[in-house]
Amino acid sequence: MELTKVQIHKIMELADKTHEVDVENVTETDITKALVEIERKLNFFDVDVSFNAANKNILIVDDLELSLYQLNQLMKKIGIRTFVARNVEEANAELMRHHFNFLLIDLFLPDCEDGFRLIQNAIELKKTGKQNCKVIVISGADDKTLIDKCYKLGVDGYVTKSENWHTDILKFIKTTDEHKENSMFNKEEVDSKTVSYTIRKFNDKKIFDALTADINSSILAGVPNVILQLEKVMVFDQDNTYIFAEIYKACQNAGGTFLLINPSAKIKEALASAYLEGIIPVFHSVAEARNYITELENNQN
Numbered sequence: 001m002e003l004t005k006v007q008i009h010k011i012m013e014l015a016d017k018t019h020e021v022d023v024e025n026v027t028e029t030d031i032t033k034a035l036v037e038i039e040r041k042l043n044f045f046d047v048d049v050s051f052n053a054a055n056k057n058i059l060i061v062d063d064l065e066l067s068l069y070q071l072n073q074l075m076k077k078i079g080i081r082t083f084v085a086r087n088v089e090e091a092n093a094e095l096m097r098h099h100f101n102f103l104l105i106d107l108f109l110p111d112c113e114d115g116f117r118l119i120q121n122a123i124e125l126k127k128t129g130k131q132n133c134k135v136i137v138i139s140g141a142d143d144k145t146l147i148d149k150c151y152k153l154g155v156d157g158y159v160t161k162s163e164n165w166h167t168d169i170l171k172f173i174k175t176t177d178e179h180k181e182n183s184m185f186n187k188e189e190v191d192s193k194t195v196s197y198t199i200r201k202f203n204d205k206k207i208f209d210a211l212t213a214d215i216n217s218s219i220l221a222g223v224p225n226v227i228l229q230l231e232k233v234m235v236f237d238q239d240n241t242y243i244f245a246e247i248y249k250a251c252q253n254a255g256g257t258f259l260l261i262n263p264s265a266k267i268k269e270a271l272a273s274a275y276l277e278g279i280i281p282v283f284h285s286v287a288e289a290r291n292y293i294t295e296l297e298n299n300q301n
Contacts, residue, residue: 003031003065007064007065007066008031010066011031011034011035011038011066012026012030012034014034014038014066015033015034015035015037015038016037017030017034021034035066035069038066038070052078052079053078053080053101053173053174054078054079054080054081056080056081056101056173057080057081057082057083057098057100057101057102058075058080058081058100058101058102058103058173059084059085059091059094059095059098059100059102059103059104059133060072060075060082060084060085060104061084061085061086061087061088061090061091061103061104061105061109061118062084062086062106062109063086063106063108063109063110064106067106068084068086070166071104071169074166077170078170078173078174080102080173087109087114088109088114088117088118088121091103091105091118092121095121095122095125095130095131096130099131099132099133100131100133101132101134102133102134102136102173102176103131103133103134103135103136104136104138104169105118105119105122105135105136105138106137106138106139107137107138107139107141107146107150108139108140112139112141112146115137115139116149116150116153119135119137119150119153119154119155122135123135123153123154123155126154134172134176135155135156135157136155136156136157136158136159136169136172137150137155137157137158137159138158138159138160138161138169139158139159139160139161140160140161141160142160142162147234148234148235151234151235152235156200158234159172185197185198185199185200185207185210185211186198189223190225190227190286190290191290192222192223193222193223193224193225193256193293194223194225194226194227194293195215195218195225195226195227196226196227196228196286197211197214197215197226197227197229198229198232199211199228199229199230199232199233200233201233201235202230202233202235202236202240202243203235203236203237203240208240208243211243212243212247212250215247219250219251219254219256223256224251224254224256224257225251225256225257225258225259226247226250226251226256226258226259227259227260227261227289227290228247228260228261229261229262229286230261230262230263230264231262233264233267234264235266236264236266236267236270238266238269238270238273240270241270241271241273241274241276242274244258244260244270244271244276244280245274245276248276248279248280257292257296259280259281259282259289259293260280260281260282260283261282261283261284261285261286261289262283262284263282268282
């Protein structure tokens with residue numbers, strides 16, 4: 001794919017080489033040198049990588065050659081096998097040819113509606129079992145409406161192209177690689193009577209059923225205190241507020257306590273509408289929640 005004059009000028013501008021190169025007569029060597037300089041400026045070679053994803057595949061979808069180059073170089077740092085597509089049609093073709101662990105989509109291809117179209121197709125392929133990839137959206141737009149729409153469509157992550165966007169992408173891949181891909185939540189024992197769940201998505205009945213079943217099992221095993229960590233939950237439907245009421249009742253009936261960590265504004269609104277605000281305690285950390293439980297236990301004794 002040939003670069004346009006506008007793209008070439010942008011590359012030279014980012015590399016601070018507009019005074020050295022004639023855009024009308026640029027050579028492949030000029031472009032390569034400019035890309036290396038941009039890469040150096042962005043510290044891609046200095047990214048601290050403490051994991052390897054050599055057994056994984058990723059499809060990168062972006063209509064800008066510069067972004068494709070940067071992302072391809074970034075993926076080389078972790079050894080992941082990289083495929084690229086420059087538009088929705090190419091991406092859909094790749095999704096039908098290969099199995100991917102990750103799908104990285106620039107939302108604007110060049111319009112956001114193109115990105116949404118690709119996201120919808122990828123999610124549909126996941127539902128039918130033809131793909132099982134984590135869908136990550138990258139965008140220069142820090143627009144809450146766009147972000148919410150992406151999560152409602154079913155994406156697993158949204159990375160804004162801020163100063164550390166490349167590090168954020170690596171963190172997402174590393175975190176996902178450290179856990180089972182079909183994991184709905186992480187469970188950790190806080191102490192002999194308290195269990196904590198980190199929830200990543202909270203918009204699927206399968207998740208609710210799995211979570212309540214696990215919590216009920218914990219309660220039956222003599223662990224009545226339940227903490228839900230919700231800072232990763234970006235989208236929440238108010239119709240699902242009943243799940244909090246069910247867990248609260250189960251903990252209360254067992255003589256325990258139900259607590260929330262960092263719920264979003266939407267979840268807080270939902271709790272208020274269900275008259276649960278102030279009934280279910282909210283904290284900023286598991287440590288704070290644990291101290292609260294200890295105080296309750298001491299007062300009861």
